[in-house]
Amino acid sequence: MEGQVWCRVEELLQLVKGRPKRCRYSDREVLRVILWAVLHDRPMNWACEPLHWPTTLRPALLPTASTISRRWNRRELRGQAEALHQESLRRLGGVGRYAAIGGRPLVVGGCSKDPDARCGRSAGGMGKGYKMHAMVDKRHVILSCAIRPLNVAEPTVAQVLLSNAPAAVTRIIGDGLYDSMQLHRVAGATGRRLYTPVRQNRVGRRQQSRRLRLLRLSQHPVGARLLKSRDEIERTFGQASTLSFGFKGLPAWSRRMQRVFRWMWGKNLLYNVWLMNKNTAA
Secondary structure: OHHHHHHHHHHHHOOOOOOOOOOOOOHHHHHHHHHHHHHOOOOHHHHOOHHHOOOOOOOOOOOOHHHHHHHHOOHHHHHHHHHHHHHHHHHOOOOOOEEEEEEEEEEOOOOOOOOOOEEEEEOOEEEEEEEEEEEEEOOOOEEEEEEEEOOOOHHHHHHHHHHOOOOOOOEEEOOHHHOOHHHHHHHHHOOOEEEOOOHHHOOOOOOOHHHHHHHHHHOOHHHHHHHHHHHHHHHHHHHHHHOOOOOOOOOOOOOOHHHHHHHHHHHHHHHHHHHHHHHHHO
């Protein structure tokens, strides 16, 4: 499976062009090493050693781990990484109207000295670390994501995801945590509608018209089925975890915000590439 996924990754990497001035390694070479490490669940310095590459796949030049860290902090390389993600969406086909939004805790140890990790609500209680806020469609494709400390509220990050959602997505389903008037206003300003359960099944004295419509919708069988489709994001997270190279939790070497984002970008891209192979086989 990993070999098939890597062949697709190499196809995507051919689209990465450019080499910053006074840099020895191109953006393609740096991203190739990052994805090789993520594919095998190993730290970056492991992928920088020639003996950890098959002779048929080994690049002529391998950057050092410190070079990878410096280059990832550059806006140009992160832009190339985002372009690879968008290309995977394009190759997966058209994005539908409906998408689900949700969060996935990325917990670190309680004794971790990571200054970017924060304490907040995790699955089944409190935890320390980060959270991946993601948007997926009904095909279980990860459309976009954002990484924030665990104490940042879901509606706050959802405003960014809604603003940057693919243009084709016009209906977004979330759970009760996203029942926020500010979030509903952001969705409306971007030409989208947000569907969530109404907290405590009641609307306050201000009688917000949007939340009143949501309350009536949730009491109708069609609306109940629509809100139930939010479970697609949990199925996506579960499916991504069952893969041999899928996300099994933050490894010990993935600390600080930039490194966590780099790791999850790689995992999400590899998952979308796996879906490309799966659709081709079908």
